[in-house]
Amino acid sequence: GAVVSQHPSWVICKSGTSVKIECRSLDFQATTMFWYRQFPKQSLMLMATSNEGSKATYEQGVEKDKFLINHASLTLSTLTVTSAHPEDSSFYICSARGTGGLSPLHFGNGTRLTVT
Amino acid sequence: KNQVEQSPQSLIILEGKNCTLQCNYTVSPFSNLRWYKQDTGRGPVSLTIMTFSENTKSNGRYTATLDADTKQSSLHITASQLSDSASYICVVSATGNQFYFGTGTSLTVIP
Numbered sequence: 001g002a003v004v005s006q007h008p009s010w011v012i013c014k015s016g017t018s019v020k021i022e023c024r025s026l027d028f029q030a031t032t033m034f035w036y037r038q039f040p041k042q043s044l045m046l047m048a049t050s051n052e053g054s055k056a057t058y059e060q061g062v063e064k065d066k067f068l069i070n071h072a073s074l075t076l077s078t079l080t081v082t083s084a085h086p087e088d089s090s091f092y093i094c095s096a097r098g099t100g101g102l103s104p105l106h107f108g109n110g111t112r113l114t115v116t
Numbered sequence: 117k118n119q120v121e122q123s124p125q126s127l128i129i130l131e132g133k134n135c136t137l138q139c140n141y142t143v144s145p146f147s148n149l150r151w152y153k154q155d156t157g158r159g160p161v162s163l164t165i166m167t168f169s170e171n172t173k174s175n176g177r178y179t180a181t182l183d184a185d186t187k188q189s190s191l192h193i194t195a196s197q198l199s200d201s202a203s204y205i206c207v208v209s210a211t212g213n214q215f216y217f218g219t220g221t222s223l224t225v226i227p
Binding site for chain 1: 150152157158159160161162165203205207213215217218219220222
């Protein structure tokens with residue numbers, strides 16, 4: 001079945017540095033990918049919708065200059081957390097949707113970001 | 117306002133027992149409804165997807181129902197196993213790429 005690979009699965013970085021998270025659709029093309037943030041015991045919170053070849057659409061309250069999204073190809077989207085702070089520590093998950101209205105959302109396994 | 121509400125928020129059951137999770141939504145225009153299982157520290161995995169015309173869909177021990185008139189869905193788990201312990205998320209899709217997530221039900225199956 002369709003697989004979405006997310007890398008890295010966990011990362012620890014120092015405050016002020018930037019971290020890049022990759023999301024790849026391995027066996028299908030995804031014109032649209034989604035990035036979420038999840039806090040403990042809470043559901044996924046959509047951060048932005050990533051569109052191949054165009055700018056991402058950010059949800060209200062999400063700083064686009066802090067969370068840089070690039071969707072350079074039909075199989076790769078990246079999320080860069082710039083100038084990370086401890087409050088950015090969270091679980092970040094991407095998803096990709098295949099073609100067709102009923103194609104399910106396929107999720108990556110998430111990236112645990114810890115900013116020290 | 118498009119919303120998806122799930123109940124209960126958490127549930128503890130004995131291994132081997134059945135349980136039913138609920139999802140009520142106000143999303144319009146409705147496209148489809150999906151149930152996902154999310155293990156701790158992992159990404160969600162699709163269990164079922166149903167369109168407006170489908171009333172029930174099964175995936176092994178998981179059976180989802182949909183009443184599009186009342187805008188309610190349920191996920192029934194039969195003969196629960198310890199590995200069923202997870203968060204179950206209801207996601208309702210409007211037309212286009214809009215997805216609305218429920219807050220999830222945390223299920224714990226105990227021996």
